[in-house]
Amino acid sequence: MAQPEKKRYIEDEKKRQQRMKRIVFGGQIGLGILVIVLWEVLTRFEVMDPYYWSSPSTIYETAKVAFLEGTLWDDLVYTSLATLAGFAAGTLFGSLIGLSFWWSAYYSRISEPYLIAFNAIPKLALGPVIVILFGIGFFSKVMLAFLMTVIVTALAAHSGIKAIDKDLEKLLYSLGAKRRHVFTKVVVPTTMPWIVSSLRINIALALAGTIVGEFISSRQGIGRMILYAGQILDIDLVWVGVVVLSLLSMLMYAGTVSLEKLLLRGQEPKQ
Amino acid sequence: MYKLKVVDASKIFRRDGQEVVALQETTMQIPAGRFVSIIGPSGCGKSTLFNMIAGLIKPTTGKILLDGQNIVGKSGYVGYMLQKDLLLPWRTILDNVILGLEIRGVSKREARKRAQPLLERYGLKGFENNYPPELSGGMRQRAALLRTLLYDQDVILLDEPFGALDAQTRLQMQGWLLRIWEDFQKTILFITHDIDEAIYLSDDIYVLSHRPGKLKAKIHVELERPRREETLLSDNFISLKQTLLDLLREEPKDNGTT
Structure with missing residues (x-):
C-alpha cells in the first residue's frame, strides 16, 4: 500500500x-x-x-509659475548653498574643537562648562545681532547655520573623546607611537561615529538657521519668499515655500545618510 | 650577558596620603631566548612590573636594562600584549597586524607584504580581510600576538594573553605560542594565574607573593622540549606543580577572611 x-x-x-x-x-x-x-x-x-x-493642485500650479516666471529657482539655490556652507563649516569646526580636547585634560576640563553654556544660548535669538554684524547678505545666513551646528558637533565629538579605550592608547604607546600616531590611528576613528551621529540633526538645524536669517532680513532665499508671500496674503505661495523647503530638507537628509556610510565604513553611529 | 635585567625595581604609589607598595624591590636576570613565566595571586604587582619594563610607568627605584642599556621610562623597546586583544575594530585583521610597522614609518604596502606570509603560516589564512568582531576570541588573540611579533623586538611581554579563552582553545593556543617561540627565538615574559600553563610553557617560573608584591622564588622547569600534551601528565610535571601549589598556598589571606 x-x-x-x-x-x-x-x-x-x-x-x-x-x-x-x-x-x-x-x-x-x-x-x-x-x-x-x-x-x-x-x-x-x-x-x-x-x-x-490651498490644495495640492493649486500648489503645483503656483510652483510651476514661480519656477518658470518668478525667482523660486534662484531662491532655492541661495537657501541650499547657505545651508550647506553653514553645515559644512559648523561640522568641520565643531569636530576640530571636540577633537582638540583630547590633547590636554586641563584645557578640556576648563572649557567644558563654557561649551555647555554656549550650547544653552538660543542661537536664533542672536539673529538680529548677526545681521547687524555681517550684513543682510549671504554671509549672515551662513553664520547663523554655522552657529546652529558648531556646538552640537563639538559636544558630540567630546563625548567620543571621553569614550576612548585607555588600553588602546597604552597599546599604541607600547608600539613606540607618538601622540600624533595615537591621534590619527585611535582618537579620530573612535570619535567618528559620534561626529557622524550629529550630522542628521545638524543638517536640519542648519536649514532652520538659514531660514531665520532670511526671515530677519534678506533680498533672496525661500525664507524671504515665504515672508513676502505672507505679507501680501498670497497663501498659495506660502505653501509652495513650505513644500519646497520640506523637499529640500528630505533631499539633504538623504545626502547626509550617504555621507555617514562613507565616513563610517562599517562602524555604527553612536549617540 | 643577560638580555633583560630588572635591578632593584620597585613601585610605590601615594593614595589618600598613604603610601601603597605595588611592588617591592625586585631583581630578575633573564638570558636571551628564554621563556619565563611570572605567577602570583592578583594584586601582586605583576602588571605593574610589566608596565615598568614596557616603559609606560616609571619605577620608584631601580633600573631596567635591555642589552645593558637603561630603558626606564622609554616605551617602544619591548613588545607588549594584554589580555584584551585590543584590535582596532575599523581595521581589517591584516591592517591591525601591521600597526606597529606603520607607526615605525614602514609604508602600508610594504608592511602588508611582510605580514601576509606570517598570517598564512600561523593560522590566520583566509581571515586577512575580515574585521575583528567577525573572529573568535582565539583567532583575535593570534592576530594580536602576530601584531606584537611583527613589531620585531627581541623581548615580548605577554600579560595573561589566554586568560579569557575557554580551556580547549587555551590548550591549542599554548601549542601555537610554543611553535612561534621556537621559530622566532624571542625572549618571552609571560604573566599567568594558571600553574599548569606556567609549567607547560616555561623554562623558568618566578613566583610573586601577595601585596605588597615581592619576588618569592625562582623555579627552573626541567622538562624536555618540545613539550607535548603528554608532558602534562609526566611525574616531573606533577612534582613541579606540587612545589608551586605549596609556594602559593603559603600566602596570607586577605584581611577579613578566615
Missing part, C-alpha cells in the same frame, strides 16, 4: 523578508498618496477652507 504523502512545511526566511519589504514599501507610498488625495478632495469640496489650506 502506498504511504500517504506527508505534507512538509518549510519556512523560507528570504521569501518572508522580501514579502515584508514589499508590503512596507507599498504601504509607505500608498499612505503618502492617500494624504495628498484627501487634501485635494477635502479642499475641493470645501470641507477644509481652500483659502487657508
